[in-house]
Amino acid sequence: MNTELWYHLYTMQEIEIIGARKHNLKNISLKIPKRQLITITGVSGSGKSSLAFDTLFQEGQRKYLESLSIYARQYIKSLEKPDVQAIKGISPTISIDQKHSSFYYNSTVGTISEISQYLRLLYAKIGEAHCPGCGKKIEKYSPQTVMDYIFETFSDKSIHILAPVVKNRKGNYKALFDRYTKRGFLKALVDGEVHYLDDLPVLDRNRPHYIAVLIDAVRVTPENRQQVEESLSLAAFESNGEIIIMHDKEEYFFSNKLYCPTCNISIKEPQPASFSLNSPAAVCPHCSGRGVESEDDENDSGDICRHCGGSGYNEEALSFYFKGKNIHELGEMEAADLLDFFKGARLTKSEEKIAAPLIPHITGRLEAFTRLNMGYISLNRKINTLSGGELQRARLVSQIGFGLSGIIYILDEPSIGMHMSEQANLVNILKKLKEKDNTIIVVEHDAYTIQASDYVIDLGPGSGENGGNISYAGWYRDFGDARDSLTSDYIFKRKTVGIDKTYTRSSPETFAAISGISINNIQNANVKIPLNALTVVTGVSGSGKSSLIIDAFYPIVKMWAASAPPFKNRRLAYGEVSGLENVSRVSMVNQTAIGKNARSCPATYVGLLPFIRQLFSGLTESKIRGYGAGRFSFNTGGGRCEACRGLGYKKLEMSFLPDLEVPCPVCAGKRYNSETLLVKYSGLSIADVLELTADEAYRLFRNIPMLSRKIKMLLDVGLGYLQLGQSSVTLSGGESQRIKLCKELSRTSAKSTVYLLDEPTVGLHFADIQKLLEVFHALIARGATVVVIEHNMEIIKAADYIIDMGPGGGRNGGKILYQGPPAGLSKVKESVTGVWGGFLKNAPPCPP
Numbered sequence: 001m002n003t004e005l006w007y008h009l010y011t012m013q014e015i016e017i018i019g020a021r022k023h024n025l026k027n028i029s030l031k032i033p034k035r036q037l038i039t040i041t042g043v044s045g046s047g048k049s050s051l052a053f054d055t056l057f058q059e060g061q062r063k064y065l066e067s068l069s070i071y072a073r074q075y076i077k078s079l080e081k082p083d084v085q086a087i088k089g090i091s092p093t094i095s096i097d098q099k100h101s102s103f104y105y106n107s108t109v110g111t112i113s114e115i116s117q118y119l120r121l122l123y124a125k126i127g128e129a130h131c132p133g134c135g136k137k138i139e140k141y142s143p144q145t146v147m148d149y150i151f152e153t154f155s156d157k158s159i160h161i162l163a164p165v166v167k168n169r170k171g172n173y174k175a176l177f178d179r180y181t182k183r184g185f186l187k188a189l190v191d192g193e194v195h196y197l198d199d200l201p202v203l204d205r206n207r208p209h210y211i212a213v214l215i216d217a218v219r220v221t222p223e224n225r226q227q228v229e230e231s232l233s234l235a236a237f238e239s240n241g242e243i244i245i246m247h248d249k250e251e252y253f254f255s256n257k258l259y260c261p262t263c264n265i266s267i268k269e270p271q272p273a274s275f276s277l278n279s280p281a282a283v284c285p286h287c288s289g290r291g292v293e294s295e296d297d298e299n300d301s302g303d304i305c306r307h308c309g310g311s312g313y314n315e316e317a318l319s320f321y322f323k324g325k326n327i328h329e330l331g332e333m334e335a336a337d338l339l340d341f342f343k344g345a346r347l348t349k350s351e352e353k354i355a356a357p358l359i360p361h362i363t364g365r366l367e368a369f370t371r372l373n374m375g376y377i378s379l380n381r382k383i384n385t386l387s388g389g390e391l392q393r394a395r396l397v398s399q400i401g402f403g404l405s406g407i408i409y410i411l412d413e414p415s416i417g418m419h420m421s422e423q424a425n426l427v428n429i430l431k432k433l434k435e436k437d438n439t440i441i442v443v444e445h446d447a448y449t450i451q452a453s454d455y456v457i458d459l460g461p462g463s464g465e466n467g468g469n470i471s472y473a474g475w476y477r478d479f480g481d482a483r484d485s486l487t488s489d490y491i492f493k494r495k496t497v498g499i500d501k502t503y504t505r506s507s508p509e510t511f512a513a514i515s516g517i518s519i520n521n522i523q524n525a526n527v528k529i530p531l532n533a534l535t536v537v538t539g540v541s542g543s544g545k546s547s548l549i550i551d552a553f554y555p556i557v558k559m560w561a562a563s564a565p566p567f568k569n570r571r572l573a574y575g576e577v578s579g580l581e582n583v584s585r586v587s588m589v590n591q592t593a594i595g596k597n598a599r600s601c602p603a604t605y606v607g608l609l610p611f612i613r614q615l616f617s618g619l620t621e622s623k624i625r626g627y628g629a630g631r632f633s634f635n636t637g638g639g640r641c642e643a644c645r646g647l648g649y650k651k652l653e654m655s656f657l658p659d660l661e662v663p664c665p666v667c668a669g670k671r672y673n674s675e676t677l678l679v680k681y682s683g684l685s686i687a688d689v690l691e692l693t694a695d696e697a698y699r700l701f702r703n704i705p706m707l708s709r710k711i712k713m714l715l716d717v718g719l720g721y722l723q724l725g726q727s728s729v730t731l732s733g734g735e736s737q738r739i740k741l742c743k744e745l746s747r748t749s750a751k752s753t754v755y756l757l758d759e760p761t762v763g764l765h766f767a768d769i770q771k772l773l774e775v776f777h778a779l780i781a782r783g784a785t786v787v788v789i790e791h792n793m794e795i796i797k798a799a800d801y802i803i804d805m806g807p808g809g810g811r812n813g814g815k816i817l818y819q820g821p822p823a824g825l826s827k828v829k830e831s832v833t834g835v836w837g838g839f840l841k842n843a844p845p846c847p848p
Contacts, residue, residue, distance in 0.1 A: 464721020
């Protein structure tokens with residue numbers, strides 16, 4: 001694609017989509033205004049991601065890559081054309097999603113925000129070197145800088161210029177002395193004493209010696225300037241760049257290398273890679289950059305590496321300082337403190353020349369962190385410890401730093417993990433990107449973001465086969481009149497999320513209590529969580545919610561429930577524990593992928609497939625053919641298609657074109673061999689059944705209790721649109737989490753089980769949140785305890801009990817500001833949640 005065409009596309013005022021059919025999109029066509037903040041919303045499974053990422057983003061990326069030469073494209077992973085008739089006016093697209101999988105295991109906040117790259121360059125160019133042994137500052141000098149130093153320090157004084165030729169090495173060096181005598185040199189400094197070369201003591205060959213040849217004795221005057229300069233050059237030549245100046249028996253050492261004469265240690269000339277934990281030049285050789293000596297869990301357990309102190313860097317990388325801090329110490333500082341550090345740094349003139357183009361890139365990104373209320377986060381923090389929302393905002397920081405224009409940015413729920421008090425800053429950041437002539441497309445359910453957008457696209461009306469249509473596409477100012485839009489109903493309060501009338505708030509009688517919890521920014525906290533109730537843990541970003549529940553409460557309860565010996569965690573300390581005798585099990589229902597490979601699917605994970613296989617094996621046709629239940633498994637041989645080994649597709653490498661996943665030519669994507677597919681129930685083979693959505697499967701098996709009961713659970717959590725056999729790799733984090741809830745619901749008894757969930761409203765529409773609350777209430781009705789980390793106000797309003805963390809993030813957080821019924825939160829002056837959710841004062845209190 002040539003420059004003229006890109007310019008034409010850039011100047012077009014709209015993106016026009018014609019005939020989009022990806023996944024469940026119903027051949028939709030629409031026009032999207034450019035250079036606006038656009039929200040794509042709708043219920044789960046309505047087609048939002050199919051439109052934003054699988055259609056718009058993919059086509060923008062594909063067109064850009066196709067503009068490159070064929071030679072260049074063979075080194076870049078291309079993208080297949082999305083299922084759309086045409087997209088006009090599209091610009092290059094950048095996707096900022098929440099996926100951790102696209103980064104290395106040791107990626108950090110600093111690397112993904114691009115700040116670390118600038119810090120490495122800063123340290124390589126103006127880092128102040130110190131000896132790893134004695135800690136003294138060491139510098140490198142050219143003959144000219146030595147010359148300047150001499151005339152400034154020893155003006156009109158006599159000095160001796162020497163060349164060190166032997167440094168702490170054994171030998172008698174008779175041949176060396178003879179060689180210098182023949183060349184006309186008269187004296188040498190030998191082990192601290194000056195001797196004539198023709199009257200030297202005999203040196204012990206078994207002891208190390210220090211020898212420097214006297215090059216010249218000269219008075220430092222303007223008339224002798226040329227003599228001094230020539231002598232310095234000769235000394236540097238003889239000693240490979242090192243010079244000693246003696247005056248009044250004081251020695252002054254100079255080197256064109258980073259060398260400590262006291263410890264006889266040389267440091268290599270630093271490069272940016274000398275400060276990267278991805279480079280062998282920088283990592284500690286004892287822990288390979290992990291910082292701990294255990295290979296099992298590099299983040300929590302294991303002992304801190306004794307050699308690097310847990311930094312992961314080798315001693316040379318830690319020997320360079322910028323304004324008194326090495327690169328690890330800077331990386332450990334919170335972003336807000338680091339910003340203050342750089343703003344307060346006083347640079348010399350020589351430093352300023354080099355740092356001037358670097359520091360604005362660093363401070364600009366750090367300011368973006370603070371504007372996104374992530375000033376509590378440190379650059380050294382590993383990305384696998386970030387929430388999806390934190391990761392997305394850290395990536396957003398790097399985009400702000402690039403200063404691009406004419407780009408289509410596509411974000412996936414950037415408000416995730418943000419307290420309601422922080423969302424205004426996020427919207428302001430997005431609007432600043434828009435002001436640079438960019439188009440901002442946000443897939444979002446958050447009411448604040450929708451209300452702040454210029455243009456709204458609402459997909460629906462339902463999910464799966466009932467979705468994929470446009471319920472509304474227009475300016476937000478007209479959205480209130482969209483009576484066919486379910487989202488509009490909730491935004492403009494024609495519908496609200498409410499507590500089921502059959503559910504009554506219970507009075508907490510039994511608590512799980514843990515005292516003296518200390519981990520991360522939490523110090524000596526005492527927490528009480530009521531059993532058989534819905535507890536919501538709130539607080540601003542970085543206030544300590546995850547540290548309290550996931551890093552502390554979960555492992556402690558898990559250990560007690562299993563009667564296991566105390567676990568090893570160098571970061572966690574706690575005191576007394578009570579009430580856990582009433583807990584038999586704890587379950588972390590997180591958003592990690594279900595299953596371990598592409599064959600995993602909802603039917604396998606919730607235990608539905610074994611019943612389906614049993615049903616098929618009991619059919620007359622199966623009995624005639626002698627097929628058991630194993631015949632209907634696509635994980636083992638016998639009944640599956642061996643050409644694709646039960647995957648249903650084959651991957652074709654296409655060189656400079658994208659790899660293609662094509663239906664298996666033998667089974668046509670059915671996963672099973674032809675003999676297995678001859679067995680049918682109600683006219684459907686087992687492959688046909690796996691292609692049904694949960695809604696369709698429920699209608700098919702409604703009279704078979706063992707099947708309908710499990711399928712009904714998928715419907716209860718709002719996943720009726722998912723295909724039973726849909727690969728787990730295509731599921732979002734929120735969908736995976738709700739499938740895990742289904743598995744928990746299918747257990748024979750949830751009594752005395754504690755369920756922990758981290759932001760379960762991710763990806764959920766208002767209508768889906770209503771269903772999620774009903775699932776929580778069903779678990780509690782069976783005697784379970786539900787603990788949720790959440791910012792969503794609908795969930796907070798429905799809580800039986802609230803734990804509010806704060807008051808700020810990072811070192812300003814870590815305190816339990818309040819724990820009790822919702823009605824009491826508004827009385828806590830320090831609580832940001834209480835201020836922003838002031839209407840909680842009207843929440844019904846728990847019964848006395």
